[in-house]
Amino acid sequence: MEKNNCPICNNKNFEVIAKIDDLKCYYYLVKCKNCELCFINPLPSKEDLKKYYNIEYEVPEYQKKKVIDKSKKILELLKNMGLNRGAKILEIGASYGYFLNEARKYGFIPYGLELSKKACLKAKEYFNLDIKNEDFLESNYSKLRAHFDVVVLLDVLEHIRDQNEIIGAIHYILKKGGYLVLTIPNIDSWEFKVCGKYWEWVSPPAHLYYYSPKTIKKC
Numbered sequence: 001m002e003k004n005n006c007p008i009c010n011n012k013n014f015e016v017i018a019k020i021d022d023l024k025c026y027y028y029l030v031k032c033k034n035c036e037l038c039f040i041n042p043l044p045s046k047e048d049l050k051k052y053y054n055i056e057y058e059v060p061e062y063q064k065k066k067v068i069d070k071s072k073k074i075l076e077l078l079k080n081m082g083l084n085r086g087a088k089i090l091e092i093g094a095s096y097g098y099f100l101n102e103a104r105k106y107g108f109i110p111y112g113l114e115l116s117k118k119a120c121l122k123a124k125e126y127f128n129l130d131i132k133n134e135d136f137l138e139s140n141y142s143k144l145r146a147h148f149d150v151v152v153l154l155d156v157l158e159h160i161r162d163q164n165e166i167i168g169a170i171h172y173i174l175k176k177g178g179y180l181v182l183t184i185p186n187i188d189s190w191e192f193k194v195c196g197k198y199w200e201w202v203s204p205p206a207h208l209y210y211y212s213p214k215t216i217k218k219c
Helices: 046-055 060-079 100-106 117-127 163-173 190-198
Strands: 012-022 026-032 039-040 086-091 109-113 148-153 175-183
Touching: 012 190, 060 100, 060 148, 060 175, 086 100, 086 163, 100 109, 100 117, 148 163, 163 175
Parallel strands: 086 109, 086 148, 148 175
Antiparallel strands: 012 026, 026 039
16 A cells, blocks of 8 residues: 555654554554654555444444433533534534533524444434434535534544545534634653553554644644
8 A cells, every 4th residue: 555645744654653453454653754743654545444333343332321411511612712602513423422412401593424234223222313324524514605603513623535635624614713623642742651552542444543732733
């Protein structure tokens, strides 16, 4: 597979910081020598990722309480920042719909996208949420200029192959003064320093990008 340039600075020079064996193939976690972004290189293809999310990937349901607690904190923060009832919230990577179900309780209008068909069906079963089984960049939502008040990616940005495209598309669909809510693992954390490639978040092909507080500001 052809190696990818750094999506932030387009640099071609990397340091390999980990070689990960998932029993089917090896993945290389590299660090850009210019901007210090860490990512899997080469990246899996879009086709391989779609297959992975619809066959192998699954979010453990034991994380339900953790996700709901996080959702409530985010929604309270948005409410305190002045987000009104009726605001349109799009969640990219909506999983089983835990966040969007809580958002609906606050009077916000939920929209969701998820690559796992099983997760979409579970969201419909659990909460009667119509989450679309589509890639954001290929969906109609990505064409709605200044349409959403909030776009949410909870531990999702690190999964997405086309970082530059998705950040640009999110800017396009957000209303002026709208909010982008992100949660991501921190590769500068003490956990990574201690665990290295055995850190729980080092899990390709699910996780492709590994941000730090320094590199996320450059996106």
